[in-house]
Amino acid sequence: MAELILKTLTKVYTQAQSAAVDELNLGVRDGEFIALLGPSGCGKSTTLRMVAGLESVTSGEIRIGNKLVNDLHPKDRGVGLAFENYALYPPLKVRDNLAFNLRAHGLGAKEINRRVDEIARTLQIQELLDLKPAALSSGQKQRVNMARAMVRRPSVLLLDEPLSHLDARLRVELRTEIKRLHAEQRFTTVIVTHDQLEAMALADRIAVMNEGKLQQFDTPLEVFNHPANEFVAGFLGEPPMNIFRTAVADSRRLVIPDTDFALPIMPAIQKLVGSRKELKLGIRPWGIRVSQTQTDGAVPGVVVVVEDLGDETRVGIRYGEVLIMSSIPVTRRYRPGLPVFLNFNEEDLNLFDPMTGERLSDGSDSSNQPYENAAENEIQAPVSR
Amino acid sequence: MSTTLSSPQTQPSALPPEGSASKESSAHARRRRFRPYLVLAPALILTIGIFIPFIAAICLSFTDYSLNSSDVSFIGFDNYLSMLQSSDFWHSLGITIEYAFLCTTVEMLLGVGVALLLNDENIVARFLRIVLIFPLMIAPVIGTLIWKLITNPSVGILVGPMRMIGLGDFKWAASPDSAMFSLVVVDAWVYTPFVIILVLAGLRSLPKSPYEAALIDGGSPWFVFKNLTLPMLAPVLLITLVFRLMLSLQEFSIIFALTEGGPGDATMSLSLQAYNRAFPFYGLAEAIPMMLFLWALVYLVSFILIGFWRRAQQRAAGVA
Numbered sequence: 001m002a003e004l005i006l007k008t009l010t011k012v013y014t015q016a017q018s019a020a021v022d023e024l025n026l027g028v029r030d031g032e033f034i035a036l037l038g039p040s041g042c043g044k045s046t047t048l049r050m051v052a053g054l055e056s057v058t059s060g061e062i063r064i065g066n067k068l069v070n071d072l073h074p075k076d077r078g079v080g081l082a083f084e085n086y087a088l089y090p091p092l093k094v095r096d097n098l099a100f101n102l103r104a105h106g107l108g109a110k111e112i113n114r115r116v117d118e119i120a121r122t123l124q125i126q127e128l129l130d131l132k133p134a135a136l137s138s139g140q141k142q143r144v145n146m147a148r149a150m151v152r153r154p155s156v157l158l159l160d161e162p163l164s165h166l167d168a169r170l171r172v173e174l175r176t177e178i179k180r181l182h183a184e185q186r187f188t189t190v191i192v193t194h195d196q197l198e199a200m201a202l203a204d205r206i207a208v209m210n211e212g213k214l215q216q217f218d219t220p221l222e223v224f225n226h227p228a229n230e231f232v233a234g235f236l237g238e239p240p241m242n243i244f245r246t247a248v249a250d251s252r253r254l255v256i257p258d259t260d261f262a263l264p265i266m267p268a269i270q271k272l273v274g275s276r277k278e279l280k281l282g283i284r285p286w287g288i289r290v291s292q293t294q295t296d297g298a299v300p301g302v303v304v305v306v307e308d309l310g311d312e313t314r315v316g317i318r319y320g321e322v323l324i325m326s327s328i329p330v331t332r333r334y335r336p337g338l339p340v341f342l343n344f345n346e347e348d349l350n351l352f353d354p355m356t357g358e359r360l361s362d363g364s365d366s367s368n369q370p371y372e373n374a375a376e377n378e379i380q381a382p383v384s385r
Numbered sequence: 386m387s388t389t390l391s392s393p394q395t396q397p398s399a400l401p402p403e404g405s406a407s408k409e410s411s412a413h414a415r416r417r418r419f420r421p422y423l424v425l426a427p428a429l430i431l432t433i434g435i436f437i438p439f440i441a442a443i444c445l446s447f448t449d450y451s452l453n454s455s456d457v458s459f460i461g462f463d464n465y466l467s468m469l470q471s472s473d474f475w476h477s478l479g480i481t482i483e484y485a486f487l488c489t490t491v492e493m494l495l496g497v498g499v500a501l502l503l504n505d506e507n508i509v510a511r512f513l514r515i516v517l518i519f520p521l522m523i524a525p526v527i528g529t530l531i532w533k534l535i536t537n538p539s540v541g542i543l544v545g546p547m548r549m550i551g552l553g554d555f556k557w558a559a560s561p562d563s564a565m566f567s568l569v570v571v572d573a574w575v576y577t578p579f580v581i582i583l584v585l586a587g588l589r590s591l592p593k594s595p596y597e598a599a600l601i602d603g604g605s606p607w608f609v610f611k612n613l614t615l616p617m618l619a620p621v622l623l624i625t626l627v628f629r630l631m632l633s634l635q636e637f638s639i640i641f642a643l644t645e646g647g648p649g650d651a652t653m654s655l656s657l658q659a660y661n662r663a664f665p666f667y668g669l670a671e672a673i674p675m676m677l678f679l680w681a682l683v684y685l686v687s688f689i690l691i692g693f694w695r696r697a698q699q700r701a702a703g704v705a
């Protein structure tokens with residue numbers, strides 16, 4: 001087990017116009033579980049494959065346990081990789097799939113059997129040991145795939161979308177399993193996923209990526225509550241955060257031009273707004289309260305959509321081009337055409353620069369600051385965006 | 386020879402749906418009814434074309450038919466018995482098996498080795514992969530004559546180099562001691578590219594991802610070859626082996642062009658033995674039992690190997 005540090009790691013595939021991974025900085029602590037989260041094609045697998053040594057590095061550094069491994073053969077890096085497509089050895093039984101690495105390293109037959117049986121017990125695949133991969137279901141293949149990555153006791157365990165090919169029930173089951181395994185074995189683990197729930201549920205910290213660039217690297221709650229930019233804000237959460245462009249009217253109100261939307265600028269965000277003429281406002285659906293009585297600072301509107309989901313009711317209010325969704329406790333009170341008033345929770349407001357999409361920050365909010373004063377600066381590589 | 390392989394498997398299946406026939410013209414219906422048989426006709430003709438000579442040959446083998454006499458009488462199994470009692474036959478059988486075994490072994494080892502080397506993305510490999518097809522376009526007889534030319538004691542280009550390594554008086558096909566060796570060299574020279582091409586095609590169709598897994602798992606190239614490549618490649622190897630065994634057991638043209646079975650009868654394989662009996666010595670009826678024996682041998686070997694191939698295929702797919 002060891003820490004994993006990526007420094008300005010970059011990969012440009014030959015004949016590609018842009019970098020698949022662009023100056024990625026990431027520090028994973030010893031024993032930590034992090035998730036690489038991002039949409040399909042954002043460079044997650046490429047990052048993992050570079051760490052494993054299956055792709056060459058265009059520039060930057062990969063350090064495992066403080067040792068530069070850029071030019072090390074994959075087998076000497078001490079990594080275990082659970083492949084996105086399983087990549088099991090088709091002609092070999094599960095037992096021999098698991099033993100491949102141990103045999104290649106010349107371990108004795110007794111020790112090999114012991115370790116294979118042990119990992120098979122951990123992942124509950126004992127009864128599969130004498131089957132060939134073709135006879136396994138996808139859930140079983142995924143378990144074998146992970147067992148093969150873990151049986152060597154890697155310094156860094158890399159899991160590439162281990163849950164994405166499974167059906168919903170199996171996914172939740174294996175997710176719990178992975179969490180338990182990590183608590184038990186404490187491998188430094190990087191899991192790749194495009195599923196935000198998976199990342200939130202599993203990881204100590206989440207690295208959100210988009211188009212090869214790191215967007216934010218922080219704990220699940222920080223990433224969720226204080227997204228570093230518009231992309232992260234929009235990517236996490238279901239239903240997604242309401243993000244819309246507003247103009248600043250006489251330094252006192254945020255308005256959507258030509259509509260009734262007018263939100264008084266609260267003291268808490270006064271400083272952030274400053275002298276801006278325009279900004280983007282972000283608020284999660286459950287940060288908006290809907291009522292039928294006018295209160296101070298409430299925004300008037302008319303209901304256009306109502307979705308009753310059983311455990312919550314979603315109410316949509318339209319202002320010109322903008323549809324604002326709110327999520328409220330179940331009620332039968334609202335129906336389309338009803339005039340209502342929206343109350344925005346002050347602490348749930350997120351402000352973004354309308355040009356760059358960056359979160360507006362006054363510096364007092366430490367959530368998206370680099371860990372510049374942390375003692376273990378090396379490990380907690382600066383968050384870049 | 387290979388009647389069993391070409392027996393038609395297709396079944397007529399173009400029966401018109403019920404009820405529609407009455408509405409159609411009778412000419413159309415008739416055409417429809419005959420269509421399946423028309424489609425089968427080429428296979429039928431081919432089968433008959435192979436069967437008739439085959440049956441005729443078997444019939445002839447029970448007579449004393451000869452190319453230079455006109456009266457033919459039935460003599461039962463005499464031709465077969467005399468074949469089994471003739472030492473020439475057993476000698477030729479030994480030569481045939483030796484030849485097939487040596488050629489196949491050399492070509493498979495060499496072919497797999499070279500294919501592994503060429504299964505790489507560099508300029509040399511890419512160039513050689515294209516060039517490899519050319520030797521296969523040359524008829525084996527021509528290939529043999531080319532080889533004869535380059536080992537010719539007075540004009541051959543190989544004589545100089547042979548002299549340099551102290552083998553200036555190496556006799557090649559002219560000496561009974563080295564005739565078989567020369568044959569194997571020529572056969573390998575002619576047919577190894579065939580093995581290389583088949584094995585290369587097999588190698589290039591293997592899945593890539595297990596090799597990435599093996600890269601991380603580690604292990605020497607030999608370890609990976611033995612545990613991963615060999616089992617996955619086994620079906621292709623076995624099919625290649627079947628082809629080479631079948632053809633080298635029956636090989637005629639190379640031996641005929643290089644040694645004519647000599648010196649003496651040092652390289653007199655069954656094909657040559659039968660040919661010699663049938664034509665220079667007019668004993669066609671005597672030659673047929675040998676050809677039938679050879680056919681049975683080839684059939685048996687192929688049958689066994691194809692059984693192995695089926696199992697290897699299942700194993701490679703991970704089914705068995």
Ligand SMILES: Nc1ncnc2c1ncn2[C@@H]1O[C@H](COP(=O)(O)OP(=O)(O)O)[C@@H](O)[C@H]1O
Nearest residue numbers: 013016020038039040041042043044045046047
């Ligand atoms: N072998 C390759 N050659 C060229 N481009 C590639 C290759 N592999 C991936 N890419 C490109 O790099 C980008 C990132 O891919 P990938 O890392 O697989 O994304 P993710 O795993 O996040 O879905 C994509 O645009 C993809 O098309």
Ligand SMILES: [Mg+2]
Nearest residue numbers: 044045046084
């Ligand atoms: Mg991927």
